[in-house]
Amino acid sequence: xxxxxxxxxxxxxxxxxxxxxxxxxxxxxxxxxxxxxxxxxxxxxxxxxxxxxxxxxxxxxxxxxxxxxxxxxxxxxxxxxxxxxxxxxxxxxxxxxxx
Numbered sequence: 001x002x003x004x005x006x007x008x009x010x011x012x013x014x015x016x017x018x019x020x021x022x023x024x025x026x027x028x029x030x031x032x033x034x035x036x037x038x039x040x041x042x043x044x045x046x047x048x049x050x051x052x053x054x055x056x057x058x059x060x061x062x063x064x065x066x067x068x069x070x071x072x073x074x075x076x077x078x079x080x081x082x083x084x085x086x087x088x089x090x091x092x093x094x095x096x097x098x099x
Contacts, residue, residue, distance in 0.1 A: 016040060031060030035067045047074045 001016035017040055020033040038053030051074055057067040 013040060029061035031057035031063040031067065034060065035064045035070065038067070038070060047078065050074060 001012040001019060004012045017037065020037050020040070023030070023033040034053045034057035038050040038057065041047075041049040041053060043050070051071065054067045054071040054074070057064050058071070
């Protein structure tokens with residue numbers, strides 16, 4: 001259902017989410033559904049939801065290796081955004097305040 005959403009443009013995000021939660025209810029020790037839920041979350045809520053899902057995946061009894069890379073990408077994206085915001089703020093300041 002998630003791939004239908006991504007590739008075919010069919011709105012099946014809620015269905016995919018439901019399937020991942022069902023998988024967790026059957027085998028809560030498996031982290032892969034959390035990784036997929038993080039991917040589904042995308043950048044909602046400033047990536048907080050995705051970060052939570054990736055961390056849950058990593059902390060699962062049977063974690064998924066790809067969650068580490070997904071989480072790192074989110075942190076890199078956040079760092080880049082922070083540095084861009086910082087640049088914009090300093091442009092507005094006078095030279096004495098920049099120091």
